[in-house]
Amino acid sequence: MISYLGRRAAYMAATLVAISLVVFVIINLPPGDFVTALTAKYNVMGQGLTEADIAGLRVRYGLDGNVFEQYWHWVTQIVQGDLGTSFEYERPVADVIGPRLGATIGVSFVTLLVTWGLAFPIGVYSAVRQRSIGDYAVTTVGFLGLATPNFLIALVFIYFSVTWFGSVPSGLCSPEWCDSAWNLGKLLDLLGHLWIPMIVIGTGGVAGLVRIIRNNLLDELHRPYVTAARARGVPEKQLLRRYPLRVALNPFVSTIGWVLPMLLVGDIVVGQILGLPTLGPILLGALRSQDMYLAGSIIMILSAVTVIGTLISDLLLGWLDPRIRMGIHQN
Amino acid sequence: MDVKAGPSKTTEGIEETARPATASQSRLVWWAFKKHRLALVSAWILAGMMLVIVLCEFVAPFGSRHRDAEYTTAPPQVLKLWSDSGFGLHVDGYTSEQDPRSLRITYEANPEDRVDVGFFVKGEEYELFGFIPWDRHLIGPTDPDDPMYLWGTTTDGQDLLSQVVYATRVSASVGIIGVLLAFILGIVLGAISGYFGGWADNAIQRVIELIMSVPAIPLWLGFAAALPADMNPVTRYFIITTILALVAWTGLAREVRGRFLSLRREEFVTSARLDGSSHGRIMFRHMLPSFSSHIIAALSLSIPGMILAETALSWLGMGLRPPAVSWGVQLQDASKWSVLSGAPWLLIPGLCVVLVVLAFNFVGDGLRDAADPYKH
Numbered sequence: 001m002i003s004y005l006g007r008r009a010a011y012m013a014a015t016l017v018a019i020s021l022v023v024f025v026i027i028n029l030p031p032g033d034f035v036t037a038l039t040a041k042y043n044v045m046g047q048g049l050t051e052a053d054i055a056g057l058r059v060r061y062g063l064d065g066n067v068f069e070q071y072w073h074w075v076t077q078i079v080q081g082d083l084g085t086s087f088e089y090e091r092p093v094a095d096v097i098g099p100r101l102g103a104t105i106g107v108s109f110v111t112l113l114v115t116w117g118l119a120f121p122i123g124v125y126s127a128v129r130q131r132s133i134g135d136y137a138v139t140t141v142g143f144l145g146l147a148t149p150n151f152l153i154a155l156v157f158i159y160f161s162v163t164w165f166g167s168v169p170s171g172l173c174s175p176e177w178c179d180s181a182w183n184l185g186k187l188l189d190l191l192g193h194l195w196i197p198m199i200v201i202g203t204g205g206v207a208g209l210v211r212i213i214r215n216n217l218l219d220e221l222h223r224p225y226v227t228a229a230r231a232r233g234v235p236e237k238q239l240l241r242r243y244p245l246r247v248a249l250n251p252f253v254s255t256i257g258w259v260l261p262m263l264l265v266g267d268i269v270v271g272q273i274l275g276l277p278t279l280g281p282i283l284l285g286a287l288r289s290q291d292m293y294l295a296g297s298i299i300m301i302l303s304a305v306t307v308i309g310t311l312i313s314d315l316l317l318g319w320l321d322p323r324i325r326m327g328i329h330q331n
Numbered sequence: 332m333d334v335k336a337g338p339s340k341t342t343e344g345i346e347e348t349a350r351p352a353t354a355s356q357s358r359l360v361w362w363a364f365k366k367h368r369l370a371l372v373s374a375w376i377l378a379g380m381m382l383v384i385v386l387c388e389f390v391a392p393f394g395s396r397h398r399d400a401e402y403t404t405a406p407p408q409v410l411k412l413w414s415d416s417g418f419g420l421h422v423d424g425y426t427s428e429q430d431p432r433s434l435r436i437t438y439e440a441n442p443e444d445r446v447d448v449g450f451f452v453k454g455e456e457y458e459l460f461g462f463i464p465w466d467r468h469l470i471g472p473t474d475p476d477d478p479m480y481l482w483g484t485t486t487d488g489q490d491l492l493s494q495v496v497y498a499t500r501v502s503a504s505v506g507i508i509g510v511l512l513a514f515i516l517g518i519v520l521g522a523i524s525g526y527f528g529g530w531a532d533n534a535i536q537r538v539i540e541l542i543m544s545v546p547a548i549p550l551w552l553g554f555a556a557a558l559p560a561d562m563n564p565v566t567r568y569f570i571i572t573t574i575l576a577l578v579a580w581t582g583l584a585r586e587v588r589g590r591f592l593s594l595r596r597e598e599f600v601t602s603a604r605l606d607g608s609s610h611g612r613i614m615f616r617h618m619l620p621s622f623s624s625h626i627i628a629a630l631s632l633s634i635p636g637m638i639l640a641e642t643a644l645s646w647l648g649m650g651l652r653p654p655a656v657s658w659g660v661q662l663q664d665a666s667k668w669s670v671l672s673g674a675p676w677l678l679i680p681g682l683c684v685v686l687v688v689l690a691f692n693f694v695g696d697g698l699r700d701a702a703d704p705y706k707h
Binding site: 014015018019022023026029030031143144146147148149151152155156158159162163261262264265268269272273283284287288290295296298299302303306307310 | 540541544545546547548549550552553554555556557559635639642643646647648649662665666668671672675678681684685688689692
């Protein structure tokens with residue numbers, strides 16, 4: 001187990017380094033660098049920077065020197081917790097991101113739990129009652145859910161909410177509760193706001209998971225050992241619980257890797273429409289105005305969260321399934 | 332179809348008595364595919380879509396730049412056959428009314444004002460396939476200046492139906508061209524990985540895992556953000572397509588690798604090698620054709636992801652931009668809730684996305700199940 005853990009952790013580190021390279025490229029793609037953009041901005045505002053200011057800034061951001069030195073400067077700053085400065089907000093990136101990171105992770109985490117909570121029973125039902133009306137309904141809704149972009153679901157939601165209730169529930173809390181301390185009323189208010197982003201962000205994930213669970217369980221249910229156990233008179237429920245369900249749970253864990261990015265991406269799109277205090281809208285704004293330190297940092301954080309999620313799922317899988325832990329491949 | 336009586340040999344040399352006929356591989360795949368009802372219907376939908384893409388200037392009632400400032404955000408009209416003035420295909424014209432306070436204009440159908448509609452009517456001139464000058468449109472008002480907006484109009488007063496037709500060409504072709512680009516990368520790297528194995532396989536697999544572990548949309552957004560805003564639409568189209576393809580090739584590469592891996596030790600490969608065929612020839616003349624139906628299925632299944640990605644990117648304003656028109660660009664119109672609440676028809680481009688994505692998925696599923704007709 002320890003060597004498995006070591007291998008996965010080393011792999012995660014390599015992935016993070018590679019991602020940081022890609023993010024560095026993205027930050028440097030737009031023409032000009034941070035300081036030239038800032039100088040231009042100040043010139044427009046009529047307060048030119050002195051040569052000494054500019055030189056100081058260039059040293060501060062490590063912009064002189066070759067590409068490798070620049071990369072190294074940027075990475076070491078990040079490791080020390082300095083993500084650079086936002087051009088738009090003129091504040092350290094960490095200050096802009098900080099307050100929103102919690103909301104992003106919170107919304108994603110709750111959505112993940114709900115996604116699992118819904119997908120598991122639906123997937124199992126759909127597999128056990130294969131070709132029943134319920135199964136057909138689930139499969140149809142699943143296909144639709146996978147084929148519909150989540151911003152479209154959000155738009156449809158908004159349309160019905162405006163025509164029926166005359167308003168759009170936006171943000172994560174109502175104005176009267178936003179600043180109050182935590183109590184039951186605030187919690188209920190939060191839940192009242194949370195269910196819409198959850199449905200919008202989670203639909204794709206639920207549809208994908210249900211499909212995977214259904215397929216896996218169906219594969220398992222037709223194995224000879226199931227037939228053998230049934231022939232010996234093991235009751236259906238016990239039979240299902242004893243082995244097939246446990247095996248079908250494996251991919252459930254391994255999906256953390258892709259469900260998490262899917263939720264975070266859903267947040268980019270949905271946060272925009274519903275006005276959520278999350279990272280998505282900030283990322284979009286930063287990309288639009290080519291505020292690249294901010295955009296790069298957010299992409300880096302989203303990717304890092306994904307990679308860590310994958311690591312957790314790998315470790316859980318290794319713990320659940322000795323074949324994976326020992327590196328034994330099937331077939 | 333050449334049907335012979337009695338048992339005969341199939342291409343694999345197995346005695347087959349169940350169906351006393353010989354049939355080529357592609358015919359067997361087709362038979363298997365036909366049984367998948369949904370896939371067959373979807374294939375027809377896609378064929379229709381292809382026709383629309385090729386003939387889009389002819390199918391669209393109005394040109395891509397047509398704009399009618401008199402009718403902005405007008406609701407869809409219903410095609411009718413009968414009215415008081417007699418039989419004939421027509422729609423009702425509009426009466427408009429402006430709210431004095433909100434200045435919002437609402438339109439009502441006006442049965443008094445009959446707009447005659449015909450097939451193959453004369454309208455705006457265009458060049459079919461880019462070189463045949465013509466002025467006929469599949470459907471349109473007999474008087475080209477009359478309003479005939481079957482799916483309503485956009486906030487700019489453009490005919491939504493025509494715009495959706497033009498957008499279909501852009502959005503669907505981003506998917507198809509993007510997948511073809513991804514396919515070239517995927518097949519070359521997948522083939523090398525699966526055929527040679529060893530360190531090349533290892534390296535390529537690690538790269539694929541890396542790319543897969545980074546959330547795709549932020550990556551796409553990051554790259555797309557670097558494109559200058561005033562870029563010419565055609566260049567932008569190709570760059571966006573390439574960006575999508577650069578992230579999407581990994582799944583295809585895995586599929587191809589798996590196939591090469593499982594065929595590597597087959598006798599026909601060994602015999603080709605002993606005959607002195609080059610590696611390239613073995614890979615692409617001997618091995619690849621033996622699973623081409625699987626490849627087509629995989630291609631068909633990867634197009635939806637591409638289309639959805641382009642739609643999301645463009646909707647966010649980071650993909651294609653006006654004057655280019657794609658489904659995502661059109662849906663931007665619908666994202667203000669004050670507009671959307673009064674004009675639900677602006678969501679029609681979204682329905683097109685869902686329909687086309689579903690169709691590609693079903694055709695892909697059908698092909699995948701049919702790809703190996705000897706399986707059962």
